[in-house]
Amino acid sequence: MSKFKFLVSLATSALLFISCGEAEHSHDDMSHEKANEQAQIHSKEANIESALVILYPTEGSEANGQVTFTKMEDGRIKVNAEVYNLAPGKHGFHVHEFGDCSSPDGKSAGGHFFTDHDNHGALEDNMTHVGDLGNLEANAEGIAKVTFITDKLSLSGMNSIIGRGVIVHDGEDDTKTQPTGGAGARVACGVIGISK
Numbered sequence: 001m002s003k004f005k006f007l008v009s010l011a012t013s014a015l016l017f018i019s020c021g022e023a024e025h026s027h028d029d030m031s032h033e034k035a036n037e038q039a040q041i042h043s044k045e046a047n048i049e050s051a052l053v054i055l056y057p058t059e060g061s062e063a064n065g066q067v068t069f070t071k072m073e074d075g076r077i078k079v080n081a082e083v084y085n086l087a088p089g090k091h092g093f094h095v096h097e098f099g100d101c102s103s104p105d106g107k108s109a110g111g112h113f114f115t116d117h118d119n120h121g122a123l124e125d126n127m128t129h130v131g132d133l134g135n136l137e138a139n140a141e142g143i144a145k146v147t148f149i150t151d152k153l154s155l156s157g158m159n160s161i162i163g164r165g166v167i168v169h170d171g172e173d174d175t176k177t178q179p180t181g182g183a184g185a186r187v188a189c190g191v192i193g194i195s196k
Helices: 002-020 029-042
Strands: 050-057 064-071 077-084 089-096 132-138 144-150 165-169 186-191
Touching: 050 165, 064 186, 077 132, 132 144
Parallel strands: none
Antiparallel strands: 050 064, 050 186, 064 077, 077 144, 089 132, 089 165, 165 186
C-alpha cells in the first residue's frame, strides 16, 4: 500500500512540474528574482575561463550538437556552436533562464535569460535579453556552425550563463517579436557547465 501511495505522489509531483514548465516565456517577479539569485551565486566564480553545453534533441527532433563559451583576454566571450540534424535555414539560438531540459518540449528551461533588460532583440543590441544570441543557419545537410565574440555574456557576475540552458529553435528568430522572436518550437536543449 505504501508503494502505491509513493507512486501516486510521484505521478502527482511530475504532473505539477510539467504544468509549471508549460509557459513559453514567463517573466514574473518570482522567476526574475530566482534568475538573479542564481547569477549572484555565480559571481563568486570569477576564474572560470570556459564553459560547454551538449545539446540534446527534444521530443520528435533529432537536432544535437555542442556550444563552447570561452573567455577572451579582454573579457568578452567567444561562442563556438556546431549543431546537426536541423532543417536547412535559420534557427533561433538563445540562452534560457534555467538549466533544466527535463520536459520533452524543452520548456522547462524557461524564457530567455535576462537581467536588466526584459525585451527581445538582436545579438548586437545590449538593451535586450542577455540570452538573445540571434540565429544559427543550417546548410543543405542540416549542419549549422557559427563562431562569434560578444560582450553580452559572462562566465561570472550578474550575466553569468553557468548553469543556465541553451535552446535551439525550429524556426528563425526575427529579433522583433516579443518576447521570443517568434522562433517556434524548441528542437534542442542543453545545460551550460564549467569546462576544463
